Amino acid sequence: MTESKHVITMLVDNQPGVLARVVGLFSGRGFNIESLCVAETTSPEVSRITLVTTADPLVMEQIIKQLRKLINVIKVRDMDKSKAVQREMALICVRTKPEHRAEVLRIVDIFRGKIVDTGSEHYIIEVTGDEGKLTAIINLLKPIGIKKIARTGTVALFREPK
Template structure:
């Protein structure tokens, strides 16, 4: 059965060791983690973990059940089952030679990004978007010379209130 990308949104008790329980579950059972993002929610004591994994259907079912089995997991949503919005933030440090500076700024403008740091030889660009947008800007900036990238990993919400 074909592997597909699944975005899991996991509400957990905000307690010490919870992340390690989830990471340990994935490593111990041989599941993949493509990206992982953790932060508090509006509700006190509850955090949301957005986790992207690659798995076929029976396996993703098993992953969701195993996550639910963890005592500190409150609820697991598979975002991929329905309409959702996703975003990721990346910071890209790109080599900015005098002859490239205008071009880079044009790309930044087109992609509605921001330059957050300027050096003698570089720009650091903040870009927010879905995976496609991030991939696109990377491929456009690559010829100028990307020095470093830092990414947050994906976060996601359902379109409808759940």
């Protein structure tokens, strides 16, 4: 069976140890986590976890069922890409010699990014988009010289009916 990428979104009790239950489930049962995002929702009692995994359909079915079985997990959904908005943010610190500055600015502009920190030898760029967009800008900046990078991992929400 073919594996494919899935974005799983879940609402969980905002309590200590809940993330450990979710992550422990994945490691203990041999499922993989590619990225993971956790934050409070508008209700302080509930957090949203967004998780990206690659699995075949049977394993995916188990992942969803096993997550639902956890007592602190309130709701779980496997996000269909076409029905959800997915975004990731990256902070990219680029080495900027004077001769590269104009090109970096151009790239940032094309990707609708922002320069959020500057120095004599670096820019820190903030850029948001889906995974493909982030991969594209990273590939363009690589030859110029990426010093450091921090990515948030995917967050996602289902689109509301139009």
